[in-house]
Amino acid sequence: MxxxxxxxxxxxxxxxxxxxxxxxxxxxxxxxxxxxxxxxxxxxxxxxxxxxxxxxxxxxxxxxxxxxxxxxxxxxxxxxxxxxxxxxxxxxxxxxxxxxxxxxxxxxxxxxxxxxxxxxxxxxxxxxxxxxxxxxxxxxxxxxxxxxxxxxxxxxxxxxxxxxxxxxxxxxxxxxxxxxxxxxxxxxxxxxxxxxxxxxxxxxxxxxxxxxxxxxxxxxxxxxxxxxxxxxxxxxxxxxxxxxxxxxxxxxxxxxxxxxxxxxxxPATDAALLKLRVTAEALRIPWPEEVSYPEFVRGLDPGTGTHAAMLYACTLLFRxxxxxxxxxxxxxxxxxxxxxxxxxxxxxxxxxxxxxxxxxxxxxxxxxxxxxxxxxxxxxxxxxxxxxxxxxxxxxxxxxxxxxxTLALSARVGEEFTATVVEVREDGSKGTIIIRDPAVEASLKVPGLQLGAEVRVRLVSADAAAGRSVFEPVAGAAAG
Structure with missing residues (x-):
């Protein structure tokens, strides 16, 4: 940011x-x-x-x-x-x-x-x-x-x-x-x-x-x-x-x-790199064994939903x-x-x-x-x-x-948005979504989230003073 x-x-x-x-x-x-x-x-x-x-x-x-x-x-x-x-x-x-x-x-x-x-x-x-x-x-x-x-x-x-x-x-x-x-x-x-x-x-x-x-x-x-x-x-x-x-x-x-x-x-650990390869497989993004991490990253398109999710995962590698x-x-x-x-x-x-x-x-x-x-x-x-x-x-x-x-969202409570899932907890109970317009990153608590999926979400509340917005999945859209 x-x-x-x-x-x-x-x-x-x-x-x-x-x-x-x-x-x-x-x-x-x-x-x-x-x-x-x-x-x-x-x-x-x-x-x-x-x-x-x-x-x-x-x-x-x-x-x-x-x-x-x-x-x-x-x-x-x-x-x-x-x-x-x-x-x-x-x-x-x-x-x-x-x-x-x-x-x-x-x-x-x-x-x-x-x-x-x-x-x-x-x-x-x-x-x-x-x-x-x-x-x-x-x-x-x-x-x-x-x-x-x-x-x-x-x-x-x-x-x-x-x-x-x-x-x-x-x-x-x-x-x-x-x-x-x-x-x-x-x-x-x-x-x-x-x-x-x-x-x-x-x-x-x-x-x-x-x-x-x-x-x-x-x-x-x-x-x-x-x-x-x-x-x-x-x-x-x-x-x-x-x-x-x-x-x-x-x-x-x-x-x-x-x-x-x-x-x-x-340097990134072998375990972290393996986790990224598993993420790429889950997103159905080809990553041949002979292709290095830098080469793989340079081939990603941030304008594509699954690639955006992959790039988000890559940020965790070098913290x-x-x-x-x-x-x-x-x-x-x-x-x-x-x-x-x-x-x-x-x-x-x-x-x-x-x-x-x-x-x-x-x-x-x-x-x-x-x-x-x-x-x-x-x-x-x-x-x-x-x-x-x-x-x-x-x-x-x-x-x-x-x-x-949340200030930008405060007048839009009840509206639906299309979001991309860019991070999912290991148990699949919670994830991070990105909405492109307006530019929002938010948490989404719902079982069955799939990394890289596009989901429809509804804005439940937006508290600008607290800096907190709450979204819920639209029925039938949680798993993309």
Whole structure:
């Protein structure tokens, strides 16, 4: 699920009390304490600017519509038969000092939280949406990655340093996709597609996999909140590949030096893979023995009911991602199994605490210098800090989506809908259904559910304040 960046919007009246209750329950702060705002304003007025000037690079940002916390700017150019990827990352450490009020508050928050009516940022807006954000036509301190690729897109060289940069334009995914489709995109954006596609092929070859599931997204139109299913544009995948490339380069720097913080995911167990094969058989989706899991997933069509159910089941295979800090001996589990490679978070420091630390490790290693002591001291505690903030973020987003779902359904009690069964308990007594219009995920308690089946259901009740809707099968339709 996702909640896209939005400007401040009024909360629909039926959700005001429920949203306030959710925020209290999860400890979502309404604002920053005055000392944190004061420290952020002072830092914004006097950042620590690096001496290296790379304002010559024609960097651009590509983000969802309405974004203000711009972490990354990209510029790709040809280098002989290969490519040079320049990736500028907002340099939070140019403004934040370890132990200062902004730093301490960031550790309490862990990451930016998004809701349709407002953001709850990791850093005060004086920094996250202004002085540290890579807004267009502004001089900004950045952590600048230079990644050399060969003609096949393989990483051949990595360096990272601090530099002053200037983004040329703030683009949206939709704008870039339209330019690419029309053939009017400038050369650097065409190379983003080229490099993105090459990196996608490399991901396939190493056994990585990305699940192409249309995600639930809360959108606001004319102050009305609703949930839709949205499929990612191709350019979002290509842009993500640049971020992944940088995270992979960072992870190898860390592993080679024996210090850092990796994003890790244990490999799927044989039992879990066997269960998926049984699921595919139950859904009558062919999965030959010689076809690997990544190959099988790439052949699924999320627009087909049984395939959507299969993709939903696949999401359960790779749950349990976390962080592994190390200083000396690398961790036993050093790979992110869904990516099939070591990987580190370094590209979103405005929105995620851990990335500032990852960047500082890589800057020191690339320069042949010791990792700063304040970074080394913080590394062991960061995995639990990030896990705690991730749990809160997930509960917040799920709670809001549930409320908006039931708000959309509240005027339709008694109506019938067609749904797809995407998950079934082992005893068959309860399952999860997806309704495409409106975009709703809900539980259905009834014996005899069949995974992947289309069923007719009737909405019995919809309580927006509680974020809970109840469906029942239409007589004779439970087993599809």
């Amino acid at each position: 996702a909640i896209r960046p939005q400007q401040v919007r009024p909360v629909p009246a039926p959700l005001v009390a429920a949203l306030e209750s959710l925020q209290r329950e999860l400890g979502i702060p309404a604002d920053f304490p005055a000392p944190v705002h004061d420290a952020a304003a002072a830092a914004a007025a006097s950042p620590r600017l690096p001496s290296l000037d790379r304002t010559d690079l024609e960097l651009v940002t590509i983000d969802p519509q309405g974004s203000r916390d711009l972490d990354q700017a990209v510029f790709i150019e040809r280098a002989g038969e290969g490519f040079t990827v320049w990736y500028a990352i907002a340099d939070v450490a140019a403004f934040v000092t370890p132990g200062d009020p902004v730093d301490l508050e960031a550790h309490r928050r862990g990451q930016t939280l998004y809701a349709p009516h407002r953001r709850t940022p990791l850093h005060p807006p004086e920094l996250s949406e202004e002085a540290a954000s890579l807004l267009p036509d502004q001089l900004r301190p950045a952590v600048l990655w230079c990644l050399g690729l060969d003609s096949h897109g393989e990483l051949r060289s990595t360096s990272v340093t601090r530099a002053v940069v200037r983004s040329r334009a703030q683009l949206t995914y939709r704008e870039v996709q339209e330019q690419l489709d029309a053939g009017t995109a400038p050369g650097a954006l065409q190379l983003l597609r080229t490099v993105g596609q090459l990196r996608e092929q490399i991901e396939r070859e190493r056994g990585g996999v990305s699940l192409r599931i249309p995600e639930q997204e809360v959108v606001v139109e004319q102050d009305q909140w609703r949930v839709v299913h949205r499929s990612a544009l191709p350019v979002e995948g290509w842009n993500a590949q640049v971020s992944l490339l940088t995270g992979i380069a960072a992870a190898h720097l860390m592993l080679d030096a024996g210090v850092g913080l990796l994003r890790v995911l244990p 349990g991602a976390g962080y592994a800090a190390f200083d000396g001996r690398p961790p036993e589990q050093s790979e992110h199994s869904a990516l099939a490679t070591p990987y580190a978070h370094v590209t979103a420091p405005l929105r995620r605490l851990v990335d500032r630390y990852g960047s500082e490790v890589c800057l020191a290693l690339s320069a042949g210098q010791p990792v700063p002591e304040w970074v080394r001291q913080a590394l062991p505690g960061l995995p639990e800090e990030m896990e705690s903030s991730a749990r809160r973020a997930s509960a917040y987003e799920r709670g809001i989506v549930n409320m908006v779902e």
